[in-house]
Amino acid sequence: xxxxxxxxxxxxxxxxxxxxxxxxxxxxxxxxxxxxxxxxxxxxxxxxxxxxxxxxxxxxxxxxxxxxxxxxxxxxxxxxxxxxxxxxxxxxxxxxxxxxxxxxxxxxxxxxxxxxxxxxxxxxxxxxxxxxxxxxxxxxxxxxxxxxxxxxxxxxxxxxxxxxxxxxxxxxxxxxxxxxxxxxxxxxxxxxxxxxxxxxxxxxxxxxxxxxxxxxxxxxxxxxxxxxxxxxxxxxxxxxxxxxxxxxxxxxxxxxxxxxxxxxxxxxxxxxxxxxxxxxxxxxxxxxxxxxxxxxxxxxxxxxxxxxxxxxxxxxxxxxxxxxxxxxxxxx
Amino acid sequence: xxxxxxxxxxxxxxxxxxxxxxxxxxxxxxxxxxxxxxxxxxxxxxxxxxxxxxxxxxxxxxxxxxxxxxxxxxxxxxxxxxxxxxxxxxxxxxxxxxxxxxxxxxxxxxxxxxxxxxxxxxxxxxxxxxxxxxxxxxxxxxxxxxxxxxxxxxxxxxxxxxxxxxxxxxxxxxxxxxxxxxxxxxxxxxxxxxxxxxxxxxxxxxxxxxxxxxxxxxxxxxxxxxxxxxxxxxxxxxxxxxxxxxxxxxxxxxxxxxxxxxxxxxxxxxxxxxxxxxxxxxxxxxxxxxxxxxxxxxxxxxxxxxxxxxxxxxxxxxxxxxxxxxxxxxxxxxxxxxxxxxxxxxxxxxxxxxxxxxxxxxxxxxxxxxxxxxxxxxxxxxxxxxxxxxxxxxxxxxxxxxxxxxxxxxxxxxxxxxxxxxxxxxxxxxxxxxxxxxxxxxxxxxxxxxxxxxxxxxxxxxxxxxxxxxxxxxxxxxxxxxxxxxxxxxxxxxxxxxxxxxxxxxxxxxxxxxxxxxxxxxxxxxxxxxxxxxxxxxxxxxxxxxxxxxxxxxxxxxxxxxxxxxxxxxxxxxxxxxxxxxxxxxxxxxxxxxxxxxxxxxxx
Numbered sequence: 001x002x003x004x005x006x007x008x009x010x011x012x013x014x015x016x017x018x019x020x021x022x023x024x025x026x027x028x029x030x031x032x033x034x035x036x037x038x039x040x041x042x043x044x045x046x047x048x049x050x051x052x053x054x055x056x057x058x059x060x061x062x063x064x065x066x067x068x069x070x071x072x073x074x075x076x077x078x079x080x081x082x083x084x085x086x087x088x089x090x091x092x093x094x095x096x097x098x099x100x101x102x103x104x105x106x107x108x109x110x111x112x113x114x115x116x117x118x119x120x121x122x123x124x125x126x127x128x129x130x131x132x133x134x135x136x137x138x139x140x141x142x143x144x145x146x147x148x149x150x151x152x153x154x155x156x157x158x159x160x161x162x163x164x165x166x167x168x169x170x171x172x173x174x175x176x177x178x179x180x181x182x183x184x185x186x187x188x189x190x191x192x193x194x195x196x197x198x199x200x201x202x203x204x205x206x207x208x209x210x211x212x213x214x215x216x217x218x219x220x221x222x223x224x225x226x227x228x229x230x231x232x233x234x235x236x237x238x239x240x241x242x243x244x245x246x247x248x249x250x251x252x253x254x255x256x257x258x259x260x261x262x263x264x265x266x267x268x269x270x271x272x273x274x275x276x277x278x279x280x281x282x283x284x285x286x287x288x289x290x291x292x293x294x295x296x297x298x299x300x301x302x303x304x305x306x307x308x309x310x311x312x313x314x315x316x317x318x319x320x321x322x323x324x325x326x327x328x329x330x331x332x
Numbered sequence: 333x334x335x336x337x338x339x340x341x342x343x344x345x346x347x348x349x350x351x352x353x354x355x356x357x358x359x360x361x362x363x364x365x366x367x368x369x370x371x372x373x374x375x376x377x378x379x380x381x382x383x384x385x386x387x388x389x390x391x392x393x394x395x396x397x398x399x400x401x402x403x404x405x406x407x408x409x410x411x412x413x414x415x416x417x418x419x420x421x422x423x424x425x426x427x428x429x430x431x432x433x434x435x436x437x438x439x440x441x442x443x444x445x446x447x448x449x450x451x452x453x454x455x456x457x458x459x460x461x462x463x464x465x466x467x468x469x470x471x472x473x474x475x476x477x478x479x480x481x482x483x484x485x486x487x488x489x490x491x492x493x494x495x496x497x498x499x500x501x502x503x504x505x506x507x508x509x510x511x512x513x514x515x516x517x518x519x520x521x522x523x524x525x526x527x528x529x530x531x532x533x534x535x536x537x538x539x540x541x542x543x544x545x546x547x548x549x550x551x552x553x554x555x556x557x558x559x560x561x562x563x564x565x566x567x568x569x570x571x572x573x574x575x576x577x578x579x580x581x582x583x584x585x586x587x588x589x590x591x592x593x594x595x596x597x598x599x600x601x602x603x604x605x606x607x608x609x610x611x612x613x614x615x616x617x618x619x620x621x622x623x624x625x626x627x628x629x630x631x632x633x634x635x636x637x638x639x640x641x642x643x644x645x646x647x648x649x650x651x652x653x654x655x656x657x658x659x660x661x662x663x664x665x666x667x668x669x670x671x672x673x674x675x676x677x678x679x680x681x682x683x684x685x686x687x688x689x690x691x692x693x694x695x696x697x698x699x700x701x702x703x704x705x706x707x708x709x710x711x712x713x714x715x716x717x718x719x720x721x722x723x724x725x726x727x728x729x730x731x732x733x734x735x736x737x738x739x740x741x742x743x744x745x746x747x748x749x750x751x752x753x754x755x756x757x758x759x760x761x762x763x764x765x766x767x768x769x770x771x772x773x774x775x776x777x778x779x780x781x782x783x784x785x786x787x788x789x790x791x792x793x794x795x796x797x798x799x800x801x802x803x804x805x806x807x808x809x810x811x812x813x814x815x816x817x818x819x820x821x822x823x824x825x826x827x828x829x830x831x832x833x834x835x836x837x838x839x840x841x842x843x844x845x846x847x848x849x850x851x852x853x854x855x856x857x858x859x860x861x862x863x864x865x866x867x868x869x870x871x872x873x874x875x876x877x878x879x880x881x882x883x884x885x886x887x888x889x890x891x892x893x894x895x896x897x898x899x900x901x902x903x904x905x906x907x908x909x910x911x912x913x914x915x916x917x918x919x920x921x922x923x924x925x926x927x928x929x930x931x932x933x934x935x936x
Contacts, residue, residue, distance in 0.1 A: 076717030076791065082724065084665040084717050105665060107718045107787045176809050179780055183807040184823050189780070274781035289783050292641045296666040 030249060036325040043321030049314040057123040060116040067100060071113040071281060079108025091297040101303050105293055115303050117281040122311070125277070126263040129198045133205030134256050138248070140206065141213025142240045146221055156214070159207045167204045167266075168273075174200060175275040190279030197270065197277055201263050209255045216248055250326035257319035261312040268308050283308050379566070381454040383436065383447035386619035387626045389934065392917060397935035398631040399916055400657040402643040406606040406636035411589035412572035413492045414501040418684075418832060418927050419660065424572045426625070426930035427611055427632060430595040432466045432485070432554070432569035436624035437920050437929050444924040446567060447623050450485070450576070450595070451554075454566040461561035461879075466569065468552045473616040474578065475594040482549035484576035489547045489556070492573045493517040494540075496529045497585055502571055502834065507843065508562040510546035518542050519585055563879030567835030597627035597931075609634040628918075628934030640664060647911050650675065656935055658912035658919060660928050662726045671911055678912050680928065681725065682921025685735050685833035686906035688727075690776075691860045694899070695852065696825035701767035703898040704747045706774065706826070708760035710901055711795030712753040719788040725909045729753035730902040733890050737923060739837045740883030744891045752902055760799035773802040776826040777816050780807040818856045829859055830906065832926060838886020842871055846899065862899050 037043055056063060064071060081087050086103035089096045101111040144155035174196055182189040220226060221244070229239050270276035271284025283304035290301035407420035412429045415421050425434065434449035448454055451466040458464075472480050491498065492505055494517025506512040514537050520526050521541030532538070548555045556565070568574075576595060582588050591600045597619075598611035611632040619626060644667040646654045663671065663679070671679045690710060692703045713723065721727040729752030734741045745751055747759075764770050774796055778789035789805045796803040806824050808816040816822050817829065834840035848863035870892070874885040893899055908926055912919050917936045922929040 072790065076714040077711075080717055082722070083669045084720070084722060085669070106720050106784070107791075175781065176811070179807045179809055184775070184804065186805055186807065189807055274783075278780055278786065285783065292644075292664055293666045294641075295645070296670060 033325040046314040046318040057120040060120045064113045069110040069113040074108030114281045118283040121282045125267045129201035130260045132202040137206035137209030141210040145214040145217025254323040257322045261315035378445040383623040385622040393628045393934035396630045400633045402638045402659045404640045413498045415572045422927035427598040429572045429575035431574040434624045462558045464556040466554045475599040475614045480576040486547045486549045488577040510557040516540040625931040655913040655915040663909045681909045683923045684906040684926025688830045688903040690901040691827045693825045694861045699767045701763045705760040705763035707901045708756045709799030714791040718791045719784045728905040730905040740887035742887035746894045757799040775804045775824045777808040778805045837883045
């Protein structure tokens with residue numbers, strides 16, 4: 001029996017439709033958690049919303065075609081009037097299917113297309129950054145926790161070092177460096193800014209998880225089953241990934257589901273500050289452009305804000321639900 | 333004069349207010365360039381040598397109160413010698429420092445008129461045009477009660493020769509004054525110090541120190557000796573460069589800006605560079621000597637580097653303290669619309685003597701046909717709108733390089749039919765084909781961290797590519813943009829810039845921007861690297877002409893230069909539109925500076 005089976009006991013761990021058949025159906029802790037999650041209505045609604053956003057992100061080009069809009073194709077001369085306000089749709093005219101979310105003042109770009117592609121940027125950046133930081137956090141946490149001695153000390157030192165680096169400052173400082181490096185190649189610069197953003201979000205996202213994992217490993221490594229594996233001559237990597245890792249699924253999943261929304265918010269913040277992605281739509285940038293127009297044209301600002309709020313809120317609730325599902329001590 | 337704004341794309345220009353421009357037609361498209369500019373928008377051509385103080389305070393003025401002025405920009409420096417941007421010039425000349433001459437706003441003509449300030453008249457010029465004499469009025473005092481002397485004015489002028497220590501100031505004195513190229517100001521008075529200056533040349537005969545006979549004081553007279561005639565020196569004498577600076581207070585020249593000695597109606601109370609400036613009444617200023625300023629409010633409170641949206645909302649709200657607030661920044665489209673509809677009295681529109689230009693580098697874009705092609709390919713309307721300009725309000729299509737209102741301006745269209753706002757990719761393609769330069773690569777700087785600059789750049793890419801160019805925007809940032817643009821080795825062949833008249837004649841345009849001797853120099857004083865022997869010869873000839881022929885000659889030169897060499901692509905005349913709170917009175921746009929005239933402001 002592994003330790004997790006002791007730790008994780010559902011509200012009714014021995015549910016078995018046919019208890020008398022004489023056969024005890026074994027259920028993995030993962031399975032138990034998933035069952036609890038599936039029966040949580042809030043979690044399922046949130047998962048649906050998140051799925052919807054993911055689909056929007058993946059099929060942004062198709063959706064644009066469906067609505068007959070095009071990203072960044074506005075012509076200021078024909079699409080805006082003498083006050084630089086859009087000539088169709090809000091704020092001066094009623095709803096039109098030609099531009100369901102309206103056009104952007106000054107440039108005449110379509111805001112629905114901007115919103116679809118903004119969702120794409122947000123989810124792309126946040127997903128990659130969170131996956132990378134989770135993998136880094138897990139691997140380093142495992143190694144630190146299991147290698148008593150200097151390995152642990154070095155990694156702990158690195159964790160502390162990264163925790164002291166001011167995230168915003170580094171993000172703001174990197175941006176002009178990229179400009180300096182790729183100033184004559186706009187396409188490269190746009191790609192570099194995207195990659196740099198993912199890297200920055202990744203390298204500032206792994207420390208918390210690494211610490212958590214390290215602590216868990218330290219408490220697990222003295223257990224008999226690890227000792228046994230060790231005595232049997234199992235190679236260290238096998239102990240780490242076959243024996244320890246399966247016992248850490250719960251904290252990892254919880255950490256992932258909670259850091260995803262945080263990363264989305266961080267991406268928008270950086271874009272708003274002008275140091276995030278460039279050359280492709282982003283909700284943060286739209287918010288930046290929209291704030292001057294708020295009094296006259298509130299929809300311009302509301303659309304990206306609603307996007308961020310709904311997505312982050314759904315992800316947070318889902319994350320909470322996942323944590324509850326994996327935590328044997330919580331009952332709802 | 334340089335434009336106050338560093339971020340040109342996000343900013344404002346001020347062009348001339350077309351009488352018909354505010355109607356809101358489809359994109360302001362059909363106004364024939366020129367012709368219907370508001371009558372009297374003739375930036376400061378008038379002079380009145382006999383004007384005398386005091387200037388009457390309007391009857392609706394309430395004595396006292398503080399006028400708060402907010403801006404998104406911050407002046408680079410407030411040292412009178414270095415004041416060469418429109419914002420710092422308007423603040424210093426309008427309120428703090430008195431020069432030999434000054435401009436006063438004339439309500440009847442809607443124009444600014446040159447009148448005496450410290451001097452009793454507009455200067456007496458000798459027969460050969462090489463000596464100017466200004467006689468100072470008696471009894472004018474500094475803020476500490478000591479009397480100003482002709483020596484102090486002379487010291488101030490000498491100080492302006494130290495262009496390496498006191499950078500960014502106007503430099504006409506080095507061209508026109510006696511020994512202007514050799515004299516290096518009062519600070520570097522030993523050879524060792526001179527050697528430290530950039531571009532030191534042992535054979536050039538440089539000298540420094542107090543010993544300079546180009547300017548002298550004789551009793552209460554300031555006498556200026558010139559190397560070549562400078563018929564427009566009386567206009568130049570209105571710059572703060574010609575204000576008295578007591579030598580005793582100038583121990584550290586770079587620190588003088590923290591508290592320049594006031595001679596005008598207001599003095600510094602506190603100044604935090606880049607942040608705020610508080611001016612309070614100068615008790616020793618005598619209204620009887622000053623025909624151009626009055627002292628109605630108790631104080632002026634300038635707050636720089638403010639958030640645009642926030643400051644516009646405050647002023648737009650017009651509640652409580654905000655009623656005594658104003659800004660000299662150009663209004664943004666959403667605010668323009670709402671103030672136009674709700675409180676048109678609080679919107680001030682006017683002209684500004686500035687032209688924006690795209691400036692092909694002559695050493696990189698050598699073919700005139702290609703330069704002409706750019707003028708047909710550039711997406712005028714789209715670029716203005718994308719960068720947040722309101723066509724007809726903050727920018728005006730431009731044709732001649734000299735902005736309307738300049739004396740002697742000749743209205744022309746070059747290339748034929750280019751009215752300053754027509755984009756015709758087919759014509760551009762044809763020209764490129766003729767030049768055998770299809771796919772010519774255009775490279776220009778944009779500010780990557782400025783959304784409006786990016787949006788404008790996107791439109792330019794679209795426009796240029798439609799016309800058969802290869803378009804490569806080169807990234808810069810808000811912070812480095814100005815340095816990048818004036819970097820001679822920058823990887824671009826198309827620069828963007830604005831130039832404003834220092835006085836309303838071509839004399840403050842061509843020798844300052846397109847003289848061959850300035851080409852290919854660090855800092856790009858000649859932004860197109862334009863260097864043609866016949867153009868230089870023509871300019872030298874005009875400088876030698878009689879004062880009354882000069883303006884028309886510059887007007888003709890403008891036309892000749894563009895037709896012969898197609899040096900610049902005119903990207904529009906600047907126009908001003910700024911907003912104020914309802915309690916502030918006397919806010920008019922000074923067409924000479926393209927700024928509000930602070931000197932005649934009061935609270936109602």
